[in-house]
Amino acid sequence: MNAARPRTRIQRRNVDAIRAAALEVFSAQGFRGATLDQIAEVAGLSKPNLLYYFPSKEAIHLDLLSGLLDAWLAPLRALDPAGEPVAEILAYVRRKLALSRDFPRESRLFANEILRGAPHIEGVIGGALRALVDEKAGVIRGWAAAGRIAPVDPHHLIFSIWALTQHYADFEVQVRLVLGPGVDDPFPAAERHLVMLFRKLLAN
Amino acid sequence: MNAARPRTRIQRRNVDAIRAAALEVFSAQGFRGATLDQIAEVAGLSKPNLLYYFPSKEAIHLDLLSGLLDAWLAPLRALDPAGEPVAEILAYVRRKLALSRDFPRESRLFANEILRGAPHIEGVIGGALRALVDEKAGVIRGWAAAGRIAPVDPHHLIFSIWALTQHYADFEVQVRLVLGPGVDDPFPAAERHLVMLFRKLLAN
DNA sequence: GTCTATAGAAGGATAGAC
DNA sequence: GTCTATCCTTCTATAGAC
Numbered sequence: 001m002n003a004a005r006p007r008t009r010i011q012r013r014n015v016d017a018i019r020a021a022a023l024e025v026f027s028a029q030g031f032r033g034a035t036l037d038q039i040a041e042v043a044g045l046s047k048p049n050l051l052y053y054f055p056s057k058e059a060i061h062l063d064l065l066s067g068l069l070d071a072w073l074a075p076l077r078a079l080d081p082a083g084e085p086v087a088e089i090l091a092y093v094r095r096k097l098a099l100s101r102d103f104p105r106e107s108r109l110f111a112n113e114i115l116r117g118a119p120h121i122e123g124v125i126g127g128a129l130r131a132l133v134d135e136k137a138g139v140i141r142g143w144a145a146a147g148r149i150a151p152v153d154p155h156h157l158i159f160s161i162w163a164l165t166q167h168y169a170d171f172e173v174q175v176r177l178v179l180g181p182g183v184d185d186p187f188p189a190a191e192r193h194l195v196m197l198f199r200k201l202l203a204n
Numbered sequence: 205m206n207a208a209r210p211r212t213r214i215q216r217r218n219v220d221a222i223r224a225a226a227l228e229v230f231s232a233q234g235f236r237g238a239t240l241d242q243i244a245e246v247a248g249l250s251k252p253n254l255l256y257y258f259p260s261k262e263a264i265h266l267d268l269l270s271g272l273l274d275a276w277l278a279p280l281r282a283l284d285p286a287g288e289p290v291a292e293i294l295a296y297v298r299r300k301l302a303l304s305r306d307f308p309r310e311s312r313l314f315a316n317e318i319l320r321g322a323p324h325i326e327g328v329i330g331g332a333l334r335a336l337v338d339e340k341a342g343v344i345r346g347w348a349a350a351g352r353i354a355p356v357d358p359h360h361l362i363f364s365i366w367a368l369t370q371h372y373a374d375f376e377v378q379v380r381l382v383l384g385p386g387v388d389d390p391f392p393a394a395e396r397h398l399v400m401l402f403r404k405l406l407a408n
Numbered sequence: 409g410t411c412t413a414t415a416g417a418a419g420g421a422t423a424g425a426c
Numbered sequence: 427g428t429c430t431a432t433c434c435t436t437c438t439a440t441a442g443a444c
Binding site for chain 2: 126
């Protein structure tokens with residue numbers, strides 16, 4: 001069975017259910033912490049049935065990671081060199097924060113992977129991601145050199161955007177516990193705060 | 205055997221070796237990913253010997269977490285309401301970044317725990333940590349109200365400091381891969397960048 | 409205090425009936 | 427395609443000799 005190319009409706013539905021269940025369990029428990037029993041139960045399948053669609057636990061994990069990488073890099077890829085610098089960077093911040101709000105499990109899946117030393121995506125990080133970051137860093141450096149934004153280290157600016165936005169997904173439990181039960185949605189205030197932060201950082 | 209109160213030199217040395225080994229393995233593999241075999245090997249002890257000093261794997265993990273919480277909150281606790289606002293906050297940023305540089309495994313131990321929903325330290329997060337954050341947020345709010353720093357959401361300011369500094373420990377692998385082999389120590393540039401960022405955010 | 413040996417449970421993966 | 431039963435490995439933890 002080739003999980004990447006399901007032929008029938010049932011196959012597609014089951015593969016999707018497995019992916020959704022695996023995302024749920026892997027993102028919450030990490031790779032070693034997750035069990036096929038848990039994933040199978042969440043997916044509503046038996047464990048052998050799950051292994052009929054994917055050859056191994058690791059194959060499910062890899063399928064999730066590689067399937068998500070594109071979506072994860074899209075916001076940075078969309079940074080337009082021809083756009084207005086501050087607006088472009090703020091739009092990137094907003095897109096990235098929206099990912100944390102709408103896809104926190106995907107964010108935690110990556111966080112788990114990076115924390116463990118990125119054993120499965122080391123190549124992508126040091127390859128495609130690094131190339132993309134270098135390209136966009138060049139754009140930002142150009143903007144700074146032209147005096148269109150304040151001088152700033154472009155790589156660390158990008159790290160800051162990642163850190164500040166992903167924090168609200170990866171450390172969501174802590175954010176909610178510290179803010180207390182009075183705050184049911186921290187994202188509106190987070191967005192106002194981050195927009196102000198980057199506006200001031202980039203202002204000339 | 206009471207791990208918290210070792211009586212002899214040998215006991216103290218072994219308990220310390222176990223703590224160091226467990227920190228190494230738990231921070232890199234997560235709780236479930238770590239095995240007593242790995243910890244015992246790093247500590248230079250046999251597995252049963254390890255379990256002579258600690259009653260269980262979970263007990264070692266809890267011992268590490270609770271032992272580190274104080275050190276982890278110290279930088280925020282040191283924020284002085286009587287000090288000069290911008291200098292106090294920048295000093296906090298520097299102390300926190302130094303923790304990421306000097307104790308990255310401790311940072312990753314906490315990150316792993318929070319990612320998994322903070323099962324062992326939920327009480328501390330929603331209790332002592334929340335109280336401390338609220339207290340210091342009050343101080344920061346007072347500074348803003350007095351016009352001594354720019355108006356800013358104090359809780360999200362503190363989250364920003366956590367996110368930006370811990371990123372360099374928790375995502376160290378990614379930072380190094382993206383910066384490439386030309387950069388052997390990202391921390392000096394990170395500190396310059398973060399100091400500029402918070403200086404601008406707080407400037408009136 | 410430390411070791412070898414092992415119990416007992418959990419988890420990944422497979423066999424084979426249907 | 428899906429299930430029950432099961433194999434085999436890994437892992438936590440304990441027993442008991444020294």
